[in-house]
C-alpha cells in the first residue's frame with residue numbers, strides 16, 4: 001500500500017499545479033501550533049535535518065508545502081538527500097543549510113507591512129530517510145502581537161490556518177507539554193472545524209519538561225479526546241556536533257529520555273517518539289488518501305469532461321504551442337509586410353514624389369511670378385498677336401524662367417524625396433507594430449520599430465546623396481520634347497483647376513461662417529477701407545517726418561480695427577481676399593496655358609513657365625523614384641525580413657517564448673485550457689491505474 005501514498009502524493013502535486021480548486025484536493029497534513037510550541041522542531045525531527053528559518057522574530061511567513069519523497073538508495077550507492085523548489089528552478093539543493101537560507105530569503109521577501117502571505121512555498125525533499133508524506137507548515141499562532149507587527153496579524157494568521165485545516169486535510173496540532181492543553185490555540189482551531197477530533201492528531205512536545213506521570217496523562221487524551229490520538233515527543237535540537245547530524249542527536253536524546261521512563265511510557269496504548277509519530281502520520285495519511293481516492297477520481301473525471309467539452313467547443317480541439325504561436329506571429333508579420341510592400345511600387349512612389357514636387361512648383365510660381373508686379377504682362381504676352389515668338393519677349397521673363405527652374409532643381413529634392421519615402425516606410429512599420437497581435441506584445445513591438453528605424457537611419461544619408469547626384473544634370477539644363485510639353489501643360493491646367501476649386505471651396509466656407517456673401521462683402525469692404533486708411537496714414541507720417549523730423553500721432557490714428565466687427569471676422573475677410581486674389585491669378589494663368597501659343601510646343605516655355613516647371617518636376621520625380629527604389633526600398637525590403645528572423649525573436653529561449661505567447665490573452669486562455677485538459681488526462685490515467693492496481697493486486701497471467 002505504500003506505493004499508493006507515493007503515487008497519490010505525486011497526483012496531489014499535479015492537481016495543485018492545475019488549480020487550487022478545493023474539489024481537486026488530496027489530503028495533506030497541516031501543521032499548526034502556537035509560536036514556540038516546538039512546531040519547527042517536530043518538522044525537523046521528521047525530516048531529520050535542520051532546514052526551517054530560525055530567529056526570534058516570526059519566521060514562517062508563508063505556508064510551506066513540504067513534500068517528502070522517499071527515495072530508496074540503489075544498492076552499492078551512497079544515500080543521497082536533497083531538496084528542490086520547483087517554482088524557483090534552482091535544481092537540486094544538497095545542503096540543508098542552503099535550503100534554510102532560501103526559505104529565510106523567501107520569507108523575508110514578504111513585505112513587513114503584510115507580515116504573512118497566503119502564497120505557499122513549494123519545497124520537496126528527497127531522501128532515503130524520509131517517509132512519503134506531505135506536510136504544510138503554517139505560521140505559528142501568535143498570542144500577543146509585538147510592536148512592529150500589524151494589529152491584524154493575529155487574525156491574518158488565524159485566517160490562513162483556517163483555510164488550510166479544512167477537509168480533507170489532516171490536522172497536526174502541536175502543543176507543548178508544559179502548557180495547559182486548554183490554552184492550546186492549535187487544539188482550539190482544530191475543534192472548530194473537526195469537533196469530534198476525527199482528523200486531528202495531537203503532538204505533545206517538550207515531554208522532558210513535565211513529570212512522566214503528568215506527561216502520560218496528557219497523552220492518554222482523556223480531557224480532549226482525539227480519534228487519531230496524541231503522540232509525545234522530545235524534539236529539542238541542541239548545538240550541532242561535528243560527528244553526528246542534528247537529526248541523530250535529537251533522536252538519541254529522545255530515545256534516552258523515553259527509555260529512562262520506560263515504566264511510564266512503555267505501556268502499549270501510549271504513543272511516544274518521533275519514529276512513532278512518523279509511522280502514525282504515514283498510516284493516517286495513507287488511509288485518508290485511500291478513502292479520498294474514490295471522491296477525487298469522480299471529481300477529476302468531472303473536471304476532465306468539462307475541460308474536454310470546453311476545448312472542443314472553444315477551440316474545436318485545435319492544439320497550439322507557444323512555439324507555433326511565435327512562428328505564426330512571424331508569418332503574419334511577414335505577410336503583412338509583403339502586403340504593405342505593394343504600397344511602395346514604383347508608380348505609387350512616383351506619384352507621391354510628383355505631388356510633393358507640384359507643391360514646390362506652386363511655391364516657386366507664387367514667389368517668382370504671382371507676386372511679381374508685371375505678372376499680368378506675361379499673361380497678355382501669351383495672347384498678344386504682335387508678339388511673334390519667344391525672341392520678342394523681354395529677357396526679364398527669360399531670366400525668370402531660368403531662376404524658377406533652378407529654384408526647383410536646387411530645392412533639396414534628394415533629401416526631401418528620401419525623407420518622404422522613409423517616412424512612408426516608418427509609418428508602415430509603425431502601423432504594423434501597432435496592430436494585432438503586437439498590441440499584446442509591447443516589447444516585441446518596440447523592438448520591431450527600433451530595428452526598422454535603425455535600418456532606415458543607416459540608409460537615408462546614402463540614398464539622399466545618390467538621388468541628389470542623379471538629378472544633378474537637371475540643375476544645368478532640361479530638355480523638353482513636344483510630347484512631354486503637351487503632357488506637362490495639361491497637368492498644369494489640371495492642377496490649377498483643382499487649386500481654383502479648392503480656393504472656391506474655402507471661400508464658400510468663409511462665406512457660410514460669417515453669415516452670407518453680403519455680410520462677407522461688407523467685411524471685405526471694411527477691411528479694404530482700413531487698409532487704405534492705413535496706407536494714407538503711413539504716407540502722411542512719412543511726409544510729416546520728412547517735414548518736421550518728428551511724427552506726433554494725430555487723433556485719427558487711434559481707430560480700433562475691431563470696432564465694428566469681431567477680430568475673428570476681420571481675419572476671415574482677409575483670408576477671403578487672399579483666396580479671391582489667388583483665384584483671379586489662377587484663372588488668368590489657366591487661360592494663358594490654354595492659349596494657342598502655349599499649346600504650340602516647348603519652344604514657348606517662356607510664356608507658360610507652369611508647363612515647363614511641371615515637366616521638370618515630372619523628370620525629377622521619375623529619376624528620384626528610380627534611385628530611391630535601388631538605394632532605399634530594395635535595401636529595406638531585403639534587410640527587414642532578415643532582421644525579423646535574426647533580431648525579433650531569434651534569441652528567445654523556451655521560457656521567453658512561452659512568456660511571449662502568454663502575453664496574448666487569447667493564446668494564454670487557449671494554452672491554459674489545453675494544459676489543464678492534458679494534466680487532468682494524465683491524472684485520470686494515473687488514478688485509473690491505481691484503482692486497477694488496488695482492485696487486482698495479483699498480476700494477470702499472461703495469455704498464450
Ligand code: GDP
Pocket residue numbers: 033034035036037038039040041042140205206207208209233234235236237
Ligand atoms: P516553534 O516556534 O513552534 O517552531 O518552536 P521551535 O521548534 O522553534 O521551539 C521553540 C523552543 O522550544 C526552542 O527553543 C526549542 O529548542 C524548544 N523545544 C522544542 N522542542 C522541545 C522539546 O521537546 N524539549 C525542550 N526542552 N525544548 C524544546
